[in-house]
Amino acid sequence: MDQNTKKQRAAEAAISLIKPGTVVGVGTGSTVNYFIDALAANKIDIEATVSSSDASTARLKALGIDVYDLNEVSTYDVYVDGADEVTNHKHMIKGGGAALTREKIVAAVAKSFICIVDDSKKVDVLGKFPLPVEVIPLARSYVAREIVKLGGDPVYRQGVITDNGNVILDVHNLSIIEPTALETQLNQIAGVVCNGIFAHRPADLVISASETGIERW
Numbered sequence: 490m491d492q493n494t495k496k497q498r499a500a501e502a503a504i505s506l507i508k509p510g511t512v513v514g515v516g517t518g519s520t521v522n523y524f525i526d527a528l529a530a531n532k533i534d535i536e537a538t539v540s541s542s543d544a545s546t547a548r549l550k551a552l553g554i555d556v557y558d559l560n561e562v563s564t565y566d567v568y569v570d571g572a573d574e575v576t577n578h579k580h581m582i583k584g585g586g587a588a589l590t591r592e593k594i595v596a597a598v599a600k601s602f603i604c605i606v607d608d609s610k611k612v613d614v615l616g617k618f619p620l621p622v623e624v625i626p627l628a629r630s631y632v633a634r635e636i637v638k639l640g641g642d643p644v645y646r647q648g649v650i651t652d653n654g655n656v657i658l659d660v661h662n663l664s665i666i667e668p669t670a671l672e673t674q675l676n677q678i679a680g681v682v683c684n685g686i687f688a689h690r691p692a693d694l695v696i697s698a699s700e701t702g703i704e705r706w
């Protein structure tokens with residue numbers, strides 16, 4: 490079974506957890522695209538969505554699904570998003586699609602976070618996937634030097650501007666033993682907007698698809 494089929498299966502497994510009449514938080518990426526398509530295909534009569542990126546907003550609207558501005562919503566039940574890595578503790582690295590900041594915000598407003606992945610994303614320790622850090626453009630070199638002091642190897646993601654007008658540093662060679670501590674530490678560097686460790690707000694449920702079926706934890 491190829492990776493895209495697994496992504497689609499994980500996304501479709503999340504559909505049964507979506508209740509009619511509710512607002513649904515929608516992440517970003519290829520796995521979430523399958524979720525958006527399944528939301529439309531299953532014709533679940535949701536009230537609307539809140540979205541974590543311009544790309545997801547465009548896909549939702551193209552399928553006739555309403556998208557609320559997050560400022561119109563005080564809270565909502567379920568946020569569904571993919572991940573680049575996820576652990577048994579439901580800590581994640583996100584931001585491979587450069588949408589980490591809005592993803593973290595939209596997830597923060599949700600009562601629960603459902604992470605949908607194929608089984609290649611499950612890891613014991615975060616950090617093999619280069620950690621995305623969104624940075625104010627002016628601060629790029631300074632932040633990179635500070636990250637080197639923390640033991641990481643930052644690489645500027647050439648040609649990528651986030652939906653917020655910022656740039657991304659992908660930090661290689663980190664073994665993230667204490668994700669909550671590193672999430673906090675990176676956020677304290679002046680010029681960092683957000684980093685892709687989701688440990689202060691982990692997932693509540695991970696749905697992972699493999700050859701043999703769906704695993705939940």
Ligand SMILES: O=C(CO)[C@H](O)[C@H](O)COP(=O)(O)O
Pocket residue numbers: 516517518519520521570571572573582583584585586587588589592
């Ligand atoms: O964090 C993300 C985007 O910023 C995505 O959730 C993550 O990169 C996984 O993407 P995909 O579902 O395409 O494998």
